[in-house]
Amino acid sequence: MSQFDNVSVTTNANVYFDGKVTSRTVTFADGTHKTLGIMMPGDYEFAASDQELMEISSGELDVLLPNADWVSIKGGESFEVPANSSFKVKASTVIDYCCSYFK
Amino acid sequence: MSQFDNVSVTTNANVYFDGKVTSRTVTFADGTHKTLGIMMPGDYEFAASDQELMEISSGELDVLLPNADWVSIKGGESFEVPANSSFKVKASTVIDYCCSYFK
Numbered sequence: 001m002s003q004f005d006n007v008s009v010t011t012n013a014n015v016y017f018d019g020k021v022t023s024r025t026v027t028f029a030d031g032t033h034k035t036l037g038i039m040m041p042g043d044y045e046f047a048a049s050d051q052e053l054m055e056i057s058s059g060e061l062d063v064l065l066p067n068a069d070w071v072s073i074k075g076g077e078s079f080e081v082p083a084n085s086s087f088k089v090k091a092s093t094v095i096d097y098c099c100s101y102f103k
Numbered sequence: 104m105s106q107f108d109n110v111s112v113t114t115n116a117n118v119y120f121d122g123k124v125t126s127r128t129v130t131f132a133d134g135t136h137k138t139l140g141i142m143m144p145g146d147y148e149f150a151a152s153d154q155e156l157m158e159i160s161s162g163e164l165d166v167l168l169p170n171a172d173w174v175s176i177k178g179g180e181s182f183e184v185p186a187n188s189s190f191k192v193k194a195s196t197v198i199d200y201c202c203s204y205f206k
Contacts, residue, residue, distance in 0.1 A: 007110060007111070008110070009112050015197060019143060022199075036114065058115070094118060096125075
């Protein structure tokens with residue numbers, strides 16, 4: 001199974017939308033961060049300050065990115081989010097994701 | 104914020120009860136494991152093969168351990184589970200937990 005090695009992980013979860021979206025923050029040796037998260041089925045709008053890469057480990061969702069139409073994404077696929085933007089997600093299943101942040 | 108350092112964390116979540124209970128496995132340098140998890144509100148029954156220490160970071164639940172009555176547990180508290188047993192949880196809120204395993 002894939003794993004991140006030599007990292008730090010916060011013991012307390014990040015909790016959004018009444019717990020329907022949760023994540024843990026992973027910090028790498030070079031100081032960069034990723035979050036490993038779960039979305040329960042539902043509709044969400046997220047604000048991104050940094051540029052983000054959202055890698056979907058499992059599940060199916062539709063995403064609405066800035067200046068784009070709704071796109072279907074499933075496990076094994078990913079999408080990029082511009083810095084200082086917001087995006088909408090309709091998760092039709094439980095989503096297991098990894099989000100990377102770029103300054 | 105409290106964190107675990109110099110660990111490995113699995114990128115794929117452990118998913119139980121249709122995603123209402125999820126966790127990530129953290130492996131320490133000495134080879135021991137913990138899981139960092141989330142329970143959505145609900146009723147669950149878990150089977151423990153190893154002895155477990157369940158530390159509740161946030162939330163409120165009732166737990167029914169073997170040969171005991173229901174006990175209320177809240178964030179900052181913990182309970183121990185004997186090896187080769189099962190226990191029931193009634194989570195009245197979103198639960199953020201850390202589970203340690205002892206061989």
